[in-house]
Amino acid sequence: MQYVDPADDAVQGLVLTPTRELCIQVTQALRAYGELRGVEVVALFGGVPVREQALRLAGKAHVVVGTVGRVLDMIRRHHLLLTDARFVVLDEADEMLDLGFLDEVRAILKRAPQGRQTALFSATMPDEIRRLADDFMLEPVEIAVPAPTLAVDTVAQYRLDVDERDKPEALVRILRAERPRQAIVFVRTKVGVDRLARRLADAGVRAKTLHGDMSQGARDGVMIAFKSGRERLLVATDVAARGLDITGVSHVVNYDIPNSPDIYVHRVGRTGRAGERGRAITLVTPRERGELQAIERHAGVTLAPWSPPSPAGTRQEGVPEPTASAGNDAPGRVAEEAPDVGREGAYEPRTRRGDRRRGRSRRRAKMAANGRRARLLLRGGRAHGVEPKDVIALLVDGGGLEHDDVGRVRVLELYSLCDVPDERADDVARAVVGRRLGSTVAAAEVLP
Template sequence: MTFDSFGLAEALTRAVRESGYLTPTPIQIQAIPMVLSGHDLLAAAQTGTGKTAAFTLPLLHRLLAAPAPRDARGRPLPRVLVLAPTRELAAQVAESVRTYGAHTSLRALPVFGGVGMQPQIDALARGVDIVVATPGRLLDHLGRRSLDLSAIEVLVLDEADRMLDMGFIHDMRKIFARLPARRQTLLFSATFSPEIRTLAANLLRNPQAIDVAPRNTAAHTVQHVVHPVPQSRKRDLLVSLIGSENWYQALVFTRTKHGANRLATQLADAGIQALAIHGNKSQNARTRALGDFKAGKLQVLVATDIAARGIDIDELPVVVNYELPNVPEDYVHRIGRTGRAGASGRAVSLVCSEEQGYLRDIEKLIGRGIERVAVPGFERPAAGAEPAERAPGRRTGRPAGRPAVKPARPNPQHPASAS
């Protein structure tokens, strides 16, 4: 099957070909016809499955098929609103719209905080067709009356599960109340959690459902490995691995903003080009760091979970869990940045004894054991090392630093458990 099979406008299929894509992914095969037919859609798809094109292509086709409504001054009113949880994801979706709409006159505008308000106000005043926004900044524009949502025909919720996790539900409801009741709504989520199903039941009308990846599964193209290491030796082990494994582009996750800053500084001191991105960084700094990383000018990007949403890099070779997440689902989100679109990737976790409970929960979630590989020389704390830091308590209220558990055995019933 090719993209020509969908009956999309020639300007769109030409842009797809120029982007190097020939064959649609499973989510695109299922979603594009449903979106074109006007159905509401509830879709579960992990990052890296091609979900952005699954909604941008049919929506661009729809906008090309009819003239844009205009305000009293003759300026086009936005007809599509895409809500995203983070600035990076909003910027990524807007860039995809520009890429696929390169041979059209349709205009998309990313709307998020951390950058000046006035350029966004000016762009909205000139008229746009698609607004891609984070909830907070969108409400700022609605409060200033710089954005008119009265002509919105389609609402897209991208990574809706993350928006709920980040506490945006009240902002989202305020936005929903300002939208036309008659509209098409598309909801994309990594999982069909009970919270997502509740949101969908209140928001969607007779939706079609798509689930292209079983809940909380990791891509089979990703090789997982755990390196047991004392907390006090993690930095040294990471530096050693970057050199010995020749990692030229590694995305490294920490739990906290402070931890990301500290690790990036330590790596730079070791002669490794590294920068950190997190919520306290200015948007310009985050954009520059991400741009350098994508371009291969930056060897290591150290990120927190929220800041990493929206990172979309073709063939990212390795993701490193410098610290395991205290919510096991976040492990799946993290490693979804590698092994995308059929490419191979590696997920490397540096795990101290205090994190064994987190590791067990992750293995239970993904339904497989993860191979443990001890790196010679890093099994014990260095002489005179400070006591290991305690892992912080998890959100479920379990006390920090629970006793280490025996590593889970690989599941013999799972074909990938020995990888």
């Protein structure tokens, strides 16, 4: 970015990405990098009217980040000219190969000046990608990062042997034991993603799905919610989630073993990012042991058998246990003992939640009749980045309340206060213990 001239309105750099989601992420990063220098970055991707993007290109567009199809379309419509482009970047080139975009990539590169600098990034180097580099790069310097560095140093990797029919139950068991801050569950097919999401819902586990058959608006909504931390569990195909840079992902679960060792490296790379530690667990059926051996040879690691971690091992670093004495602004002690979140926390069985839902209308009618409210004290306040909407989301998602059930939310420095229906207060307090609230772990107490 330091070589881009803000005084020159021409397109000086082009970044090609395989997916819309990666395009948006790269655009956000480059805009942050170029803001102080006045470098304008324009994103080109499908699902947005061509006219809007053409207007952006007609103004200042120093760097263009785009998906392959939309970039080629804008070139053919004469909205995008690459005659002054000095830098071209191909991000996730092997993914472009998997999606069948290499012919389009070649067509775009032929329209860029021959004197440009080209950078190609790829987690793997298939023969087709190497031929692309040979055809369009002059004496390229290859920088290779060994696979063990990609997949081992920051990620603890495990295997769980399981029969095919028992995989859904095994996944629920893993989620309850591991209590991930955020997790991505990889499934091989789009149909499999939807099927697994339904099975998780039946087990009382909330999950969002991400795959190529979803509309762009739906995919964007899921990614915004997941990246912001509002959603903790994502069930996705490889194509939809590949290349996403979300530092909060603490766990990756390979529900379906990947088709190739290279895909395994991509999946595991979604966790253990930005200096964080991650955990990756692969479900292996008896027929898939050969694939597992190929993965272990490729990554240079032997996957250890998975077993439920000790309670201390499931805590995130720097996060206190969900028992604490009150701080400066707390009127009393928050909780004497924290219930086992594996039983009553984020992955609560559907039967209990179903019982609560079935009685919800009766409880709400009774509450309306007598109007009784209870004051709830929650650990988590301004110091933990908590806002009123976070308190409401915790009680709705974790406590089974409706939005209208929560009132008088007040966020203090270390704690938060709110009103809930009196006859549900004890159940809600138990249900939210151990869930995330801002940057801390919630604990709750019903005030007298």
